[in-house]
Amino acid sequence: MDRRIPWKPFRRAFAAIANRRFEPALLAVTAGALIAGGIAWLADARDIADLCWGLGTVVAVVPAVVWVLSALQRGHAGVDLIAVLALGGTLAVQEFLAGALIALMLATGRTLEAAAQRRASHDLRALLEHAPRSARLRTGTEVREVPLAEVAVGDLLVVGPGEVVPVDGRVAGTTAVLDESVLTGESLQVERADGAPVRSGVVNAGGAFELYATATEQESTYAEIVRLARQAGAESAPVVRLADRYAAWFLPLSVAVAGLAWLVSGSAVRAVAVLVVATPCPLLLAAPVAIVSGLSRASRHGVVIRDGGALETLGRARTLLLDKTGTLTSGRPRALDVAAAPDRQSTEVLRLAASLDQVSPHVLAHAIVDAARARGLDLSVPTDVTEEPGRGAIGTVDGHHLTVGRHDGAAPHPPWAHAVDNRAVLDGAAVAWLTVDGRLAGAVLLRDPLRHDAPRTLRRLRAAGIDRLVMLTGDRAEPAREIAAVLGLDDVRAELTPADKVAAVRAERARAVTLMVGDGVNDAPALAAADIGVAMGARGSSASSEAADIVLTTDRVDRLADAVTIAVRSRRIAVQSALGGMLMSLAAMAAAAFGLLPPAPGALLQEGIDVAVILNALRALRGDRAGRPPLQPTTEALLHRFAAEHDDLQDVLEAVRNAADQLSDSPGPVALAAVREAHRLLTTRLLPHEYAEEHQLYPALAASLGGPETTATMSRAHVEIERLARRIATHLTLSDADTHSNTNTSADIDSDGTLRPEQLDDLRACLYGLYTVLRLHFTQEEENYFSLAP
Known part of the structure; x- marks a missing residue:
């Protein structure tokens, strides 16, 4: 006869208790027992009341013993051990009401914790x-x-x-x-x-x-x-509960006080009373409440945190490792600039290129078409389109034979094209050349741009306690270093393989709690190797999401700063609640040790302590003033409006730079015409936009950001933009005055005119200066203001 057979039901029972789905059932049973006993007590059926409360206590003892044995098997004694001692003590001295109250608190804490620790599978x-x-x-x-x-x-x-x-x-x-x-x-x-x-x-x-x-x-x-990825995931150590860390000193202290009270007084009831008020309900309840509240707040910000342990660890992170493409950058190429041959306009170059690329599946073609549509250009329908892989598209648009893509280099590059090549190297951009009827007509420079919300995000992360920021990327060193310089990163490591990234993560983990953020399949091993892995889940690969502890469900990296801020605050509140509750419990323990607090009143007092610490823990549900400032709906609408206008005004910036370039090449009538066209765009489109920002957007932002000083720097930029525009207009007026004096005819600002040699240096400086100021001003607004809008 197999002697092991009778134990199978017990093994199955213990397995069921270990299952997280057991906690809600235990909560229902203990609450029902406490309520039923209360009803019987009010009906003066004291024996039935004690029976109900005693059954509730016994029901809680069995799983509590299993949890304690499981913790001891892992090498540490958790908070549940005090609860087991208190439950056993109340049964021994027949303080059934106290036992039922402790059973309910234990079941509530375990249920909250189970809800906070829903770790998903990392099966890749x-x-x-x-x-x-x-x-x-x-x-x-x-x-x-x-x-x-x-x-x-x-x-x-x-x-x-x-x-x-x-x-x-x-x-x-x-x-x-x-x-x-x-x-x-x-x-x-x-x-x-x-x-x-x-x-x-x-x-x-x-x-x-x-x-x-x-x-x-x-x-x-x-x-x-x-x-x-599998090996790195297997190396991840289980997270130690915040409650268990504090129990490491609170547990022996409680047992020592109870034992001393029994030894001095000779009363077992007094020792049980000490254990009852020592039951660490602030740890069992307050810490999980704060963590669950943090998880709830994070989910409202589009951040899915897989369990409470991940939130706790996130709150302790001090090193942040970031992938570049798709994390710090948008992950999609965008049109950086449009260059045109001297006899063409940049808007026409973009319109023709986008018309042909409408039918191309290439990622750069999509970027060109998106840029044209963002500027509201009317595209023509191409015909006879063919595409050579790696070369580009060929077809007919408006009766002209066009090619968009690589230039074969058979024909010599004109000087303007050499300038495009040089700029592509300096900016780390790809170039899509446009030829019209066999002649180079222009080029579109494309680059994966930095996310507008990245600089603000990293500033907020440093404020939240992240003291080391490192980029890990498989991309080339030059663009990686440029982005690192713009963002003020502490280190950058480029041209890394997935194995290199894992090695870098392990090295950083040896120094501090490390957070890794990525979006691609190549990032999955590094995410699994980090203390906390964060996946850009909105457009990132599902593999990175599977290997991560946290997933950002919206395509905004500033949600990472939200997550860290929420985690730090939730953990701080959990610690405050736990320590505050334990201090009050220590005071109650002292009263119980001197016989001033019997077990049942002690359990009720402990309930009062629980209410206090839980109310404090619920503060984690409220927002943090250090986070993203709240915006009125009208302000959000203004941000979206002016952000869209920035996209529409890109051709104005290109016209200003083109005019400066033409003045440098050959300061003749063609260059002067380009300056006039730039001035027309400035006065009819850009300056009205800046005026509207100054008088509509900035006052609305000042109300949300804390006063007019927050927009003062941007207002000063408006003054400089207007000053340079007036200076350009003065140069055009001087050229017209020269024409008038030479021809004795009336002239206006639209006449042909000529430029004096002494005007050239200052006019060229004005144009290049205006272009630089505008680029900087647009970037600052996009990073500081437009990134606030959800």
């Missing part, structure tokens, strides 16, 4: 779904699909359009156009020439190409990412 399901499972093997003229495990080094594989590269290899015979964002996070597509190495996991964004395998499935890059 999305990583596995993206991983290829087969490859197309070419043998002679035959191409057949084989399981990925059968691919050997040296095999010739065919990768079709849109397919994932199955193993590491080298391009064979042609140029491959690849989307490597899954590994590097960089949204721009890249080209790999014949013989260039290609890593598994990247996506073929062009036509079919052939690949010589240089690694097997298990030795390839993508398989290594999956392994790293």
Whole structure:
């Protein structure tokens, strides 16, 4: 006969108790027992009342013992041990009401904690779904699909359009156009020439190409990412509850006081009374209430925090590691500037390029079309459109033969085009060239821009206690350093592989509690390796969300600052509530030890302490004045309006710079005409916009931000913009006066005019200065004001 068989029901019962779904049932039973006993007591059925309260106490003792044994098995004694001693003591001395009250408090605390600790699975399901499972093997003229495990080094594989590269290899015979964002996070597509190495996991964004395998499935890059994520996730230590950390000293103190009271007085009831008032309900209730309140507030800000332990750890974080693309930058290329040949306008260049690119699936084409539509340009319908992967689009627009994309370089670049090339290198931008009927007509510079809310977010994070900010990116060093300089980061590490990121996270964890933020599949291992991983879940990969403890559900990085601020405040309130409650419990313990507080009144007093600390813990539900300032709906509407106008005014900034460039190239009639056009745009569009900001937006913002001084710097910029615009107008008036004196005819500001040699330096300085001031002013408004709007 197997002696183990009779114990199976008990093992099943303990497994059920360990399940988090048990706590709500326990809460219902203990509350029902306390209420039923109270009704019987009021009906003068004292024996039935004691029976109900005693049953409620016994029901709570069994799971409490299981929780204590489980904690001891993990190597620490938690707050539940005092509750077990108090419950057992009340049963021993027949103080059933006190036991029922303690049982209810224990069940309530465990239920709140269970609600706060809903950790989702980190099984990296999305990583596995993206991983290829087969490859197309070419043998002679035959191409057949084989399981990925059968691919050997040296095999010739065919990768079709849109397919994932199955193993590491080298391009064979042609140029491959690849989307490597899954590994590097960089949204721009890249080209790999014949013989260039290609890593598994990247996506073929062009036509079919052939690949010589240089690694097997298990030795390839993508398989290594999956392994790293699994290993890093397994290394994450379980979070120790805040309550258990305080119980480490409160528990032995309580037991010592109870034992001393029994020893001195000889009364077991007095010892039980000490344990009753020592039951750490401030830890069992107040800390979970504060944490749950913090989770609730975070969810209202679009931040999903997976459990209370993650919120506690987030509140202790001191180092922040950030990915670049999609986290600090928008993750989508945008039009940085539009350059035009001397005989063309930038708006026409953008309109023609966007008209042709309407039918292109390329990520840069989408950016060009978005820029044109943001400026309200009317696009034409293209015809005879073809696209060569890695080269660009070819077609007919308004009867002209157009190409948009790379320039083959067969024809020599004119001077203005060389200036575009130089600026692209300096700005780290990609260039989409426009040719019209075989001649270069202009270019669109594109770059993944910095998020407008990134600078404000990092300032708020430093104010919340983050003292080290580091960028970890797979992108090139030059653009990474530029962004790091703009944001004032403490360190930047570029051109990192996923393994490099994990190593960097581990090194930072050795120094302080570390927070990692990312959005791509390549970030998943690093997110899992950090103390707390945060995923940009609105547009980031599901793999990064699976590997993260916190997910930002809106595409705004400033929600990270909200999360940290809420976590710091919630943890501070939880600590205040726990310590305050324990101090009051210590005072009650002293009274009970001297026989001044019997068990039942002591339990009621402990309930009063609980109410006080819970009310304090509920403060975590309220907002923090240090967070984002509240805005009136009218102010939000104004922010959205003027932000949209900034997009519309980009062509004015380009006209100012174009006029300055033309003055530098050849200060003749063409340059003067460009200056006149810039002046017209300034007076008809930009200056009215600045006037409206000064008299409508800034007064509304001053009411929300704390007074007019908060917008004083921006108002001073308006004065400088108007001053430079007037100075440009004066130069045009002087040129017209010269024309009038030379021809003895009346002239106005729209006449041809000429520029004196002594005017050129100052006029050029005015134009370049105005362009610089406008760029800085627009950036400051977008970062400081427009980023406030949800």
